[in-house]
Amino acid sequence: MEEPDPSIRRAGITSCFKEMLHRDNQELVLILSGLWHIAMTHTDDPEYPSLGIFDLLSNLIMKGISDKDWLLRDQNIxxxxxxxxxxxxxxxxxAEFAEKAVESGVIPPLIKLLRGKLSWVEQRVAVRALGHLASYETTFKAVLAYEQEVVDSAMQIASTCLEVVYSQFIALNGMKRSKYQRDLLTRGIGRTELEDRKAEEWASQLQCWSLYLLNCFACKGRSLDLICRGEFLKDLCEMWGGLVNHSNPGGVGLIRILCYTKIGRERIADCKEVVQYLCNLSRSSDDWQYMGIDCLLLLLRDQNTRYQVIEIAIFCLIDLIELNNLGKARIHIGEAISRTLLQDHSKMIRSKFKDNPKVQEALDELWILKVEKGKRERLLTQEKVKEKRVLVDLIKQQAKSMFWAGHIEEAMLKYNEALEICPLRLRKDRMVIYSNRGQCHLLLGDADSAIRDTTRALCLSSPANNHCKSLWRRSQAYDMKGLSRESLMDCLMFVDGCMRSEKKRGKHAKIPHYAARMISKQMEAAWLFAGSRSRAMASCAEGGRF
Structure with missing residues (x-):
């Protein structure tokens, strides 16, 4: 390694790679761990890839799979x-390294690991490597040769890996856990808590990288009929990049890719659970909110799926029509939603929704707000707007007095009156009214109406999703409906907003105790392995009865 002469050094490394396959002692693992460190820190260095390292690695994987005696000897595992x-x-x-890897025959041994020939730990790194190979045009064809097997395995892993990691690692006490897996997770440091955190991170990566591999096929229109199976689409709704993998959208990323295809839109439109999931995501403060909106708009713009989806989606999307921007890349979202919903408005009212008055009412509300009221208000003078603002403030004060006197329903009626009068351009005033009316709905136990009003308030805030009171109120409403993920994201955003506000005032930032309780509750419910743990406990309880 330290040979100064490049030609001698390269010859020595090539010879070493050839000899390593025949080593039968603990030095093999030491050398491989050193190569692993080099590969991690010098990813773009062409030296080792050009000297036959992929041939060595391919053969070592096959040897471990085919020769169990060798695998269990020394530290070969x-x-x-x-x-x-x-x-x-x-x-x-x-891409050139990927091409060399494919030429060296790495795909068959990686697929064997993907199929679970060893354990979930090896599956994690195999699916990662295959995802890289499938992402390049020049090497995708080589992966495509094993299309059925790769897609089947990736779908299986994505759907079951959390159960596998929970039952084969998390649920076991320290002594029963595989020692080599524990060492890989914590680099020999040990401690159950650290192992649990790393296992959660790796399980999430295993799921997300499986989805990435499926994305590579879906983007090229491959295996869509298989990927679009109803049960798998439902599974995708539970796959959350979440708090563990911040940069990965989880299942919704693949759902959005599928929405760009005809078969994907048709299958998703047939699955009400998936459409409802997209609605919940669209009315949340999740980083991937815009993906939920994108998916719904793609479904609504397709005349073959529009009328299946609109009956569910309109009651969510109508709350988002005043949303301006979600970051720099997503601008005028509310206008795009309005235009999509109002396509052929009068024709739709007459024919498509004769038997669904609620959809008709929602479309009428949208028409009045975006078209008729907009036209009327363009004629308002600044003086008239000021007069209306004074009147709105008066009604708000009346509503506030009623609220604190315990007359919640009367206060809500006053807020309705204020909204009728308040000009659309007074966004901040309307934000407060919607938020306060949402609090009335919350106290009356109407979680759906509370979500609707607080979402409208958050769309009017600047930037979006930045009104602390509305975030906390919607978090409570989502909690009432058992939507732990949505409640958690709102509560985290609420706490972040509170702490920033306190710092601006020069005060010591503290997390409100009631918010801390909510976060703790929802973290427990939204934990990556919460479903696996619940099913395991139910299975134990059922077994105990017999």
Whole structure:
């Protein structure tokens, strides 16, 4: 390694790679761990990929799979993991490295690991490496040769990996856990709490990387009939990039890719659970809110799926019509939603929704707000707007007095009156009215109406989703409906807003105790393994009865 002469050094490394396959002692793992470190820190260095490292790694994986006696000797059990990890690291950024890897025959051994020939730990690095190989035009064809097997395995892993990691690792006490998996997770540091945190992170990565591999096929229109199976689409709604993998959208990322295809839109429109999930995501403060909106708009713009979806989606999207921007890349979202919903408005009212008065009412409300009221208000003078603002303030004060006197329903009627009068351009005033009316709905136990009003308030805030009172109120409403993920995201945004506000005033930032309780509750409910734990406990309880 330290040889100054490049030609001698390269010859020595090539010879070493050839000899490593025949090593039968603990030095093999030490050398591989060193190569792993180099691959992680010098990902773009072409030296080792050009000297036959992929041939070595491919053969080592196959040896570990086919020769169990060898695998269990010394520390060879670590070999397939390190080998697959090195392949993934070198093929992450460079198409030419991926091409060399494919030429060296890495795909068959990686697929064997993907199928679970060893354990979930090796599956994690195998699916990562295959995802890189499938992401390049020049190597996708090589992965495509194993299309059925790869897609089936990736779908299976995405749907079941959390159950597998929970039952085969998390649910076991320290001594029963596989030692080599514990060492890989914590680099030998140990401690159950650290192992649990790393296992959660790795399980999330395993699921997200499986989805990425499926994305590579879906983007090219491959295996859509298989990926669009109803049960798998429902599973996708539970796959959350979430708090563990901040940069990964989880299942909604694949759902959005599918919405760009005809078969994807048709299958998703047939699945009410998926459409409802997209509605909940669209009315949340999740980083991937815009993806939920994108999916719904794609479904509504397709005349073959529009009328299946609109009966569910309109009651969510109508709350978002005054949403201006979601970051720099997503501007005038509310206008896009309004235009989509109001296509052929009068024709739709006459024919499509004769038997669904609620949809008709929602479309009428949208028409009045975006068209008729907008036209009337364009004629208002500044003086008239000021007069209306004074009147609105008076009615708000009346509503506030009624609210604090315990007359919640009367206060709500006053807020209705204030909204009727308040000009559309007075966004901040309307934000407060919607938020306060949402609090009335909350106290009356009407969670759906509370979500609707607080969402409208958050769309009017600047920037969007930045009104602390509305975030907390919607978090409570989502909690009432058992939507822990949505409640958690709103509560986290609420706490962040409170702390920023306190810092601006020069005060010591503290998390409100009631918000801390809510976060704790929802973190427990939205925990990555919450479903697996619940099913395991139910199974134990059922077994105990017999």
């Amino acid at each position: 670590y070999v397939p993991y390190y080998a697959a990890h090195i392949i993934g690291s070198y093929t992450m950024n460079k």
